[in-house]
Amino acid sequence: MPRITKLEDKIISPISNITQPSVLNEETQPVLEIWGGNSLNGTVNISGAKNSALVLMAGSLLCPEDCRLSNVPDLVDIRRMNQILTALGAKITKNGNTLDIDVREINPTQAPYDLVSQLRASFFAIGALLTRFGIVRIPLPGGCAIGARPVELHVKGLRAMSANVFIDSGIVHAHVTGSKRRLQGAKIYLDYPSVGATETLLMAATLAEGETIIENAAQEPEIVDLANFCCAMGAKIRGAGTNKIIISGVESLHSVDYKVIPDRIEAGTFLVAGAITHSEISLAPVIPEHLVPVIAKLETMGCRVISESSTRLKLIPGVLKATDIETLPYPGFPTDMQAQFMALLSISEGSSVISETVFENRLRHVAELQRMGANIRVKGKHALIQGVPMLSGAPVMATDLRASAALVLAGLAAQGKTIVRGLHHLDRGYENLEGKLQGLGAKLQRITSNQ
Numbered sequence: 001m002p003r004i005t006k007l008e009d010k011i012i013s014p015i016s017n018i019t020q021p022s023v024l025n026e027e028t029q030p031v032l033e034i035w036g037g038n039s040l041n042g043t044v045n046i047s048g049a050k051n052s053a054l055v056l057m058a059g060s061l062l063c064p065e066d067c068r069l070s071n072v073p074d075l076v077d078i079r080r081m082n083q084i085l086t087a088l089g090a091k092i093t094k095n096g097n098t099l100d101i102d103v104r105e106i107n108p109t110q111a112p113y114d115l116v117s118q119l120r121a122s123f124f125a126i127g128a129l130l131t132r133f134g135i136v137r138i139p140l141p142g143g144c145a146i147g148a149r150p151v152e153l154h155v156k157g158l159r160a161m162s163a164n165v166f167i168d169s170g171i172v173h174a175h176v177t178g179s180k181r182r183l184q185g186a187k188i189y190l191d192y193p194s195v196g197a198t199e200t201l202l203m204a205a206t207l208a209e210g211e212t213i214i215e216n217a218a219q220e221p222e223i224v225d226l227a228n229f230c231c232a233m234g235a236k237i238r239g240a241g242t243n244k245i246i247i248s249g250v251e252s253l254h255s256v257d258y259k260v261i262p263d264r265i266e267a268g269t270f271l272v273a274g275a276i277t278h279s280e281i282s283l284a285p286v287i288p289e290h291l292v293p294v295i296a297k298l299e300t301m302g303c304r305v306i307s308e309s310s311t312r313l314k315l316i317p318g319v320l321k322a323t324d325i326e327t328l329p330y331p332g333f334p335t336d337m338q339a340q341f342m343a344l345l346s347i348s349e350g351s352s353v354i355s356e357t358v359f360e361n362r363l364r365h366v367a368e369l370q371r372m373g374a375n376i377r378v379k380g381k382h383a384l385i386q387g388v389p390m391l392s393g394a395p396v397m398a399t400d401l402r403a404s405a406a407l408v409l410a411g412l413a414a415q416g417k418t419i420v421r422g423l424h425h426l427d428r429g430y431e432n433l434e435g436k437l438q439g440l441g442a443k444l445q446r447i448t449s450n451q
């Protein structure tokens with residue numbers, strides 16, 4: 001008899017493993033050398049949104065036909081998702097930034113542990129697989145560098161939709177009983193507006209019997225993108241982008257050709273690049289409404305962001321002033337921009353407080369910024385930043401994806417040379433960051449061990 005672990009038992013046990021490659025030999029890994037203090041200028045092209053593309057790839061599992069996704073960024077996380085879908089049986093053809101995904105023949109029980117454990121977003125496929133096939137087996141995603149990141153909200157919601165879910169040896173098993181093996185629509189209240197749980201349950205509800213209402217839903221633009229994608233396949237969804245989403249289940253979905261929205265976090269990172277190097281730069285394409293909390297903070301700090309067209313923004317730098325930031329679910333200030341703003345506040349006049357309320361372990365870049373001369377103290381979830389006139393280049397180690405971007409930004413502003421290690425984090429989520437920065441005139445290059 002296999003030992004059955006109740007989900008609740010699993011969730012309270014601490015998850016300490018870091019799912020990034022754990023045995024990297026840092027000596028042989030590439031590094032980024034940055035010579036700071038140079039101005040940038042020009043226009044940067046913003047790629048498709050990583051977090052949208054990942055969940056749309058999972059969403060493609062909902063329909064038994066072909067899906068075409070365009071504007072998909074070329075990133076390590078996307079390649080991992082590609083491998084996971086392929087392991088499930090999908091046939092994927094990549095042509096530049098377009099993916100043609102054929103998900104006719106899928107085995108919903110063979111998601112590979114090694115890959116799922118490296119990419120949390122792949123767990124979100126549980127909703128699509130369960131609702132289409134009535135059965136799914138998928139490894140728990142585990143913890144990650146920024147926090148434990150449990151999945152009990154995903155599971156609670158699926159149970160409310162009448163799925164049987166249990167965990168055995170780190171694998172989540174779920175199935176639906178009844179002759180039609182169809183999930184049942186339900187009223188679900190999320191204790192926290194989790195992005196991933198909202199996405200899992202939204203996908204699950206598209207093919208469920210009856211109506212599902214998700215209350216206290218996440219309102220991120222990526223949720224709206226997923227809902228638009230599902231609607232383009234024939235789903236019936238109202239309210240995406242608000243805290244109440246209503247999904248009327250349909251019998252089946254059909255093929256779709258869909259373009260991923262621009263990446264608001266990449267765009268925000270480039271706005272900070274302009275601000276931190278006191279440079280005028282333009283960005284396109286962007287959806288300015290998605291950047292409202294980021295633009296508001298930049299303007300409070302003394303910069304201006306002007307709209308050059310409906311999809312193009314320009315950053316006008318200013319004398320940088322301190323401000324306080326609290327990360328929150330959308331439309332609050334995004335946790336995925338917290339590290340980049342910490343680099344910016346490090347050289348802003350006055351003292352600032354950053355409060356990280358979304359993830360419990362997302363201030364690890366502080367120690368690296370301190371190496372560069374930043375004056376920052378951490379108290380619990382708060383970082384107290386006293387601006388200094390300038391940073392100085394130093395060897396630093398990226399601790400997670402957005403932290404790696406923050407170190408690159410700090411390096412662009414610092415005096416002298418900065419060497420950023422741990423680039424596997426950067427490569428997960430930024431498409432050709434150094435090429436794009438070089439295009440704006442930044443002096444940086446990737447050095448591999450054989451150079």
Ligand code: UD1
Pocket residue numbers: 051052054120121147148149150151152153154192193194195196197218222335336358359360
């Ligand atoms: C997504 C984004 C990530 C972003 C985050 C918050 C993707 C692929 N990733 O991650 O870049 O930083 O939203 O904007 O889209 N939580 C629970 N139980 C659950 C689920 C979540 O306690 O079942 C907690 C998490 O531990 C975290 C908080 O809720 O503290 C927010 O997590 P969530 O919104 O779910 O983030 P992700 O969807 O994982």
